[in-house]
Amino acid sequence: MPSMSERHIISILVENEAGALSRIAGLFSARAYNIESLTVAPTEDPSMSRMTIVTSGSEDVIEQITKQLNKLVEIVKVVDLSESEHIERELMLIKVRAGLKEREDMKRMADIFRGRVIDVSDNTYTIELTGDGAKLDAFIQALDQGSIVETVRSGASGIGRGNRVLRV
Amino acid sequence: MEVTGAEILMRCLHEEGVEYVFGYPGGAVLIIYDALFKQDKVKHVLVRHEQGAAHAADAYSRASNKIGVCLVTSGPGVTNAVTGIATAYMDSIPMVVITGQVPTHAIGLDAFQEVDTVGITRPCVKHNFLVKDVRDLATTMKKAFYLAKTGRPGPVLVDIPKDVTGATCEFHYPDTVQMRSYNPVIKGHAGQIKRAAQLLLEAKRPMVYSGGGVILSDAAPQLNEFVRSMGFPCTSTLMGLGGYPGTDPLFLGMLGMHGTYEANMAMQHCDVLIAVGARFDDRVIGNPAHFAQNPRKIIHVDIDPSSISKRVRVDVPIVGHVPDVLEELTKLMRQSGSRPESAALKDWWSQIDLWRGKDCLRYDRASKIIKPQFVVEKLYEVTGGEAIVTSDVGQHQMWAAQFYKFDKPRRWINSGGLGTMGFGLPAAMGALLANPGATVACVTGESSIQMCLQELSTCKQYRLPIKIVSLNNRYLGMVRQWQEFFHGNRYSQSYMDSLPDFVKLAEGYGHVGMRIENPGDVEPALREAFARKDDLVFLDFITDQTENVYPMVPGGKGISEMILAEDL
Numbered sequence A: 001m002p003s004m005s006e007r008h009i010i011s012i013l014v015e016n017e018a019g020a021l022s023r024i025a026g027l028f029s030a031r032a033y034n035i036e037s038l039t040v041a042p043t044e045d046p047s048m049s050r051m052t053i054v055t056s057g058s059e060d061v062i063e064q065i066t067k068q069l070n071k072l073v074e075i076v077k078v079v080d081l082s083e084s085e086h087i088e089r090e091l092m093l094i095k096v097r098a099g100l101k102e103r104e105d106m107k108r109m110a111d112i113f114r115g116r117v118i119d120v121s122d123n124t125y126t127i128e129l130t131g132d133g134a135k136l137d138a139f140i141q142a143l144d145q146g147s148i149v150e151t152v153r154s155g156a157s158g159i160g161r162g163n164r165v166l167r168v
Numbered sequence B: 001m002e003v004t005g006a007e008i009l010m011r012c013l014h015e016e017g018v019e020y021v022f023g024y025p026g027g028a029v030l031i032i033y034d035a036l037f038k039q040d041k042v043k044h045v046l047v048r049h050e051q052g053a054a055h056a057a058d059a060y061s062r063a064s065n066k067i068g069v070c071l072v073t074s075g076p077g078v079t080n081a082v083t084g085i086a087t088a089y090m091d092s093i094p095m096v097v098i099t100g101q102v103p104t105h106a107i108g109l110d111a112f113q114e115v116d117t118v119g120i121t122r123p124c125v126k127h128n129f130l131v132k133d134v135r136d137l138a139t140t141m142k143k144a145f146y147l148a149k150t151g152r153p154g155p156v157l158v159d160i161p162k163d164v165t166g167a168t169c170e171f172h173y174p175d176t177v178q179m180r181s182y183n184p185v186i187k188g189h190a191g192q193i194k195r196a197a198q199l200l201l202e203a204k205r206p207m208v209y210s211g212g213g214v215i216l217s218d219a220a221p222q223l224n225e226f227v228r229s230m231g232f233p234c235t236s237t238l239m240g241l242g243g244y245p246g247t248d249p250l251f252l253g254m255l256g257m258h259g260t261y262e263a264n265m266a267m268q269h270c271d272v273l274i275a276v277g278a279r280f281d282d283r284v285i286g287n288p289a290h291f292a293q294n295p296r297k298i299i300h301v302d303i304d305p306s307s308i309s310k311r312v313r314v315d316v317p318i319v320g321h322v323p324d325v326l327e328e329l330t331k332l333m334r335q336s337g338s339r340p341e342s343a344a345l346k347d348w349w350s351q352i353d354l355w356r357g358k359d360c361l362r363y364d365r366a367s368k369i370i371k372p373q374f375v376v377e378k379l380y381e382v383t384g385g386e387a388i389v390t391s392d393v394g395q396h397q398m399w400a401a402q403f404y405k406f407d408k409p410r411r412w413i414n415s416g417g418l419g420t421m422g423f424g425l426p427a428a429m430g431a432l433l434a435n436p437g438a439t440v441a442c443v444t445g446e447s448s449i450q451m452c453l454q455e456l457s458t459c460k461q462y463r464l465p466i467k468i469v470s471l472n473n474r475y476l477g478m479v480r481q482w483q484e485f486f487h488g489n490r491y492s493q494s495y496m497d498s499l500p501d502f503v504k505l506a507e508g509y510g511h512v513g514m515r516i517e518n519p520g521d522v523e524p525a526l527r528e529a530f531a532r533k534d535d536l537v538f539l540d541f542i543t544d545q546t547e548n549v550y551p552m553v554p555g556g557k558g559i560s561e562m563i564l565a566e567d568l
Helices: A020-030 A059-071 A103-112 A133-142 B005-015 B027-037 B050-062 B076-090 B117-124 B134-149 B162-166 B190-202 B212-216 B220-230 B261-269 B322-335 B342-356 B372-382 B395-403 B424-434 B455-461 B477-486 B502-508 B519-531
Strands: A006-015 A037-042 A048-057 A075-080 A086-097 A116-120 A124-131 A148-153 A157-160 B002-004 B020-023 B043-046 B068-072 B095-101 B127-130 B155-161 B168-170 B206-210 B234-236 B251-254 B272-276 B297-302 B316-319 B388-391 B440-445 B467-472 B512-516 B537-542
Touching (some): A006 A157, A020 B117, A059 A075, A103 A133, A133 A148, B005 B134, B050 B068, B050 B076, B076 B117, B076 B155, B220 B322, B261 B342, B297 B322, B388 B424, B467 B519
Parallel strands (some): B095 B155, B234 B251
Antiparallel strands (some): A086 A124
């Protein structure tokens, strides 16, 4: 069954119980599935968490991933967002060198990417940037690599477009 | 009235109708054992090693459709039981495992006999729980039993810290349990069943491939009805033996790595295949790419969606409870008014009979040395095919599967998925306790039996008159066979020197031991052993050291690429 490995973004509703995260992470490592990123936080209903996993694999592998996830007792719902229109966003906080010489340029660059400077010191800026993964990558590429002091990215969160909802 | 967690646990077991608990006490479960002492509904079987407790509880489930329960202490109690839990998990056996844990205030502080039980067992249970509050205990136990037996069954573990067993609250056992995250699909999709019926009616070379799911869901009557009413050939996996009668002419024998020539050839050459409670695993269909070379339509009935299209793409997936789906399917096919084309079916059977003519399980019956196959054949005759047969893992397991014809479900008890040596003896204990008065034989080898040998002592204590049929070839037989075929006869560490005198060993445990060295003595010895209704008899058959299991599909090869005895 040869088919191309493609990036998928999977959304999960899971009981907010101790150990649920390790069951899911354990499933991925035990069955040798990829995890590019994983985000999780409680929903408006505190008894449930919403998780977004970015993974990659052939169609068959992705089918198995969703089936195996569904089999975990604490998982309430699983949906492969990539199957239809969806939006994904990732948050990046990036600390860059911003001494007197670089300040103007750096601020302009952040503006171009619709980033916000959220912390300032004598020689650094910390910029907050949201977007899909490609946009965050593009921002990093656009900077002089020597000017990056530290980056932290949240991993993607995803949601279906329009009337497509994931809830109990 | 408030009662302790330990007492709540006992009452939960009473509510679930649990008759036996297989276990071993220790520090973290002392309060539970105290509560056990003060009641008389649940009987406790004191094993000699926690692995034995898990295997016995597992086999108790396999042989009866009741739920086996196992109780062990924290730390090493748990780690010893893990092999048994994983064994049950791989074969989807319902079981409830109760484990003691260090007190909640000590968790995570590297306390004496502490392990992360929930973490260690997570990959080999259907689900597990850590109960941190005594008020959650009864509901958790209810969930454990419910999860173990519903959907695709499996072991469920409940880890209980010592302070929770001592804490008190009111006891209330819920009648039902609702979990929004757990709703296994039971009813097969009507449209898909219709498509399956259509495909089967149009088949020219149909084939039925049944697996352990038929046994687990008690679908043998429905499978029989389906196969017989259509006159289709039927094969079974190692785990499914007994789901369809082994003596029936429509049965082609077991398929797979050591399956019969006719079953494997029919699998490869059929045009419509219906898989029922089976999962196309590597030991069954061999190389999936080779299997896919022959075009055929595949219908797959299983309770677990993740079993479908895992290794082999199927055309008609039907997720549902196997007996209900089979019943519906048979009904539809009967009502359709049409029948499978009889001339085509006749041709197909002629082809199968040609394959059968190979007589692939032939062995040297005139041998002066005891042939292991001969022992199993005689075991079948002497027990009239009515025994519950447990086995360990290796050549003897395959010969038992090939030569003992199982006509009824839940009579063949073995570790198929995990392949756990040491399973056979404790499994025989569980099977016998689940079926008091039944004839139970444990077919084993001199290597496997030594892996849980200590349970001979348990058998004495509880007067379990198991017949141990040991096929002693002084080798790790299956390892030796692979070394002969694939590693240039280099028998690396597969010969076992300094074996014990098994007769004296059996006697040392207070049992009867017999050594049999001549083919002519095989049947009389078996008859004598089975006539001893109250004794455990250890039969040490000294068998041919170089005998191999045939047919054999080498690893990575296609199912029809078998090595036969006649090829060598």
